[in-house]
Structure formats: structure tokens, C-alpha cells
Amino acid sequence: MGPPCFFDAMNKVFIQTYGCQMNVADSDEMFAHLAARGAVLTDNLDEADTVLINTCTVRDHAEHRAVSFLGRLNAWKKEKPGRVIIFAGCAAQRLGKSLQKKYPFLDILSGAKDIEHFSDTLNASGLFGAPGASGQQPAPGLTGYVTIMRGCNFACSYCIVPSVRGPIKCLDSHDILQEAARKAAAGAKEIMLLGQTVNAYQNGPVTFADLLNRVSEVPGVERVRFTSPHPIYFTPEFLNAVKENPKIARHVHLPVQSGSSKVLQEMKRGYTREVFLEKIRALKECGFNISTDIIVGFPTETEDDFQQTLTLVDEAKFFIAYCYKYSPRQGTPAAQMEQLSQKVLEERLDILLNKVRGLSDTAYQAQVGTVQEVLLETENKGRSSSNFWVKTKNSYPVGSIVRVEIEKADGTLLFARD
Numbered sequence: 001m002g003p004p005c006f007f008d009a010m011n012k013v014f015i016q017t018y019g020c021q022m023n024v025a026d027s028d029e030m031f032a033h034l035a036a037r038g039a040v041l042t043d044n045l046d047e048a049d050t051v052l053i054n055t056c057t058v059r060d061h062a063e064h065r066a067v068s069f070l071g072r073l074n075a076w077k078k079e080k081p082g083r084v085i086i087f088a089g090c091a092a093q094r095l096g097k098s099l100q101k102k103y104p105f106l107d108i109l110s111g112a113k114d115i116e117h118f119s120d121t122l123n124a125s126g127l128f129g130a131p132g133a134s135g136q137q138p139a140p141g142l143t144g145y146v147t148i149m150r151g152c153n154f155a156c157s158y159c160i161v162p163s164v165r166g167p168i169k170c171l172d173s174h175d176i177l178q179e180a181a182r183k184a185a186a187g188a189k190e191i192m193l194l195g196q197t198v199n200a201y202q203n204g205p206v207t208f209a210d211l212l213n214r215v216s217e218v219p220g221v222e223r224v225r226f227t228s229p230h231p232i233y234f235t236p237e238f239l240n241a242v243k244e245n246p247k248i249a250r251h252v253h254l255p256v257q258s259g260s261s262k263v264l265q266e267m268k269r270g271y272t273r274e275v276f277l278e279k280i281r282a283l284k285e286c287g288f289n290i291s292t293d294i295i296v297g298f299p300t301e302t303e304d305d306f307q308q309t310l311t312l313v314d315e316a317k318f319f320i321a322y323c324y325k326y327s328p329r330q331g332t333p334a335a336q337m338e339q340l341s342q343k344v345l346e347e348r349l350d351i352l353l354n355k356v357r358g359l360s361d362t363a364y365q366a367q368v369g370t371v372q373e374v375l376l377e378t379e380n381k382g383r384s385s386s387n388f389w390v391k392t393k394n395s396y397p398v399g400s401i402v403r404v405e406i407e408k409a410d411g412t413l414l415f416a417r418d
Ligand code: SAH
Pocket: 058, 059, 158, 159, 160, 161, 196, 197, 228, 229, 230, 254, 255, 257, 293, 294, 295, 324, 325, 326, 327, 328, 329
């Protein structure tokens, strides 16, 4: 036997993240605390010493996937003594201690509301050393995710997020700018600002528009994106404040949920079909390309309501629409209502999916002949400001921005004349 290998002494962490981009950012944050205790990342479960599962509970299916992954780790844990399992995030928050009863091999439970105390949770477990200063953090890649707010103050009647994430907390704008600068210094060219209703950001005098403009001025930042906004905060003042700034990417993911004003009211979304259409008209006028989320089969959705969702899709000309079957979440008002049958949900989802299938191709075709700035993610492929994938003929340094004319579209890829 040779001398002990240095790497064998290291704690290798395998991370499995479910859910939205906020969860991706939270996983990075949790890993930073593990890294400060000497841990390194691995993408190989077999060689891992610790597994961090960061979970989602927005729909039953998402929660189910995370919990069944946990179930499968029982055998993994038995293979090597000292292995550690951390179950974190939104499903951890919802299910709480009941999980530890059902899965006694689970070592650390850390709900989404506890993310800010994750370091204390690690200390209290006694399973990791004290934090040192030399934690190696993963490089951000071209896009640096920066959380600007946690929680949600809405109470959409179908949604579990406010109960597992708690009320809104807007982070300090100086801390946000510092984090953006740190990510840019580590190589990020694009900063993605994150929050469940990200454009509701307000901290003292600093508005969301101020923050976008300030982040875009951070040295090294070429482009700023954000997700997920809520329609009601897209005001004319907001658009006036950002429309002259080309670094603010011209794409928004703006969930509509339904095309029926009646259902929108029952969902407690705070806008009507007409208001939504007006918001996207104004956004498109400033060059924004719009994608969305739609729920089918909300308990009170009639055939006529569903038809209105279909006509809204025609009118709005979305770039992409992610469609979901309504999933009852325990404790939410809509879960108490009389439910539609699974058959109705499946039929409506099928019809809607057929309708939205061609949307992206159409949007890609409409780009032919335009001139776009492409941020290269490989030597010859990148994304335009409005989030279309573009392939260039020539090679350029990864991370550079090239201005190109779009020659043709093939499915969901644009080809540049450069
Ligand atoms: N904060 C964002 C959405 C966060 S949840 C917003 O308000 O726009 C992400 C998406 O999951 C939602 O846009 C919605 O389409 C979907 N979703 C949320 N709860 C759901 C449920 N109970 N059943 C099905 N889809 C749901």
C-alpha cells in the first residue's frame, strides 16, 4: 500500500437539486458552507461521502422525486460508514421532522426557511469540522446567480411557496452588488437576479429598476437577467427606468397561469387577462421576448375558462409556455375546493401542449434577418439578449459578445452570418 492519498481524506459532496433557479442558488450557498469546512464537489454518487438533496414541493410530483431519491440512499449509506445525508429546501420545510421518523438514516434536515442558518445547522450536527477561511467555491460559469429576495408575500390560492419560504425579505443592495462583483471577478459575464416575485424588490430607496441598472454597471457584467417577475410590478415607471439600458436582457419569464379573468381572480393573481395582455404589450414595445407558465385544471376552471387560456396563447404569442397540470397542495385554499377529474386535467394538458408546441419555432423564424448580440457560451454558440440560441460560423473566445446578423432558423437554433 502506498502513502494515504490526500483526496481520500476530503469530504466529497454530491448535490442533487430539484426545483427552481432559486434552489440552484441555494444549493451553491449551502455548498459554500460545506466548502468552508474542507468539502469538495463530486458528480459521482459512488465516491461521495455526503449527499445534499435540495428539494422542491411546488407540485406533488416534484416532492415525490426528491423523497424517492432519499429512499434510495438507504443502501448507499450502508455501503460506507460515516456517510452523511442532508435533506434541504422546500419539501424538507413542508414535511419536517416526520421525514426523520420515516427515514431514520437521514442525518440533517434543513428547511427552506433555515437557509440563512445553514452554517449553524452544520455546526450543531457535529458531523463537520469548524469553518475555515479556505473553502474552495465552485466557479460561477458564465452566468452568476444572485438571490436578491427570499420568500413571497402573495397568496395565490394554489401555491405552497409562501408557506415553505415565508414572507418577503429583500436583501441589502450593497450585499447584492458585492455578490455580483464577486461573481463577475470569478468570470461571470451575465448576472441573473433571483426571487419568487423578483421585481417586487424594494429596499429603502432602492427599487428593482435601480438595482438592475446598478448591477449592470458592475465591472465585468455584460448582461443582467432576472426571474421570476410578477406582472403587477411591471409599471410604466419601471419600463422607463430600464428601456435605455441595453445590458438588461430582453427576455422575461412572466407566468400568466390562466387566460380567464374569472380563474385568475379565484387564483388570487391580482390581475385580469386584459391587464396581463396590456403588460406584455408594453414589455414587447421595449423589445422584451416573453415566456410563461400556465396551469390547467385549476378546480374552478370550466371548459369556457380553458378556451380562454387557449385564445390567450394565440394573442400573447409567447416564446415558450411551460404547462402544468394543477396539483393540489395541502393547506392551500384551492386544495379544499372540489377537484376536477384527472381525465379532464390530462385532456386539457394535451390540447394545450399541442397548441404551444410550435411557439418557439415561430419565434425563432421571426428572428431571421435581425441583428443580435450573442454572448458566447462555447466558441461558436451562445444566447442573444432575448434568449435565442445562436450558432456562429466562426469561433470566438468563450464569454465574448459578438454582433451578428441572423441568416436562418432551424427549429430552436439560429444561424448567424458572421
Ligand atoms: N413566483 C412565480 C412562480 C413560482 S412557482 C410566480 O408567481 O409567477 C413556478 C410555477 O409552478 C408557477 O408559475 C406555476 O405555473 C406552477 N405551480 C405553482 N403551484 C402549482 C400547483 N399547485 N400546481 C401546478 N402548478 C403549480
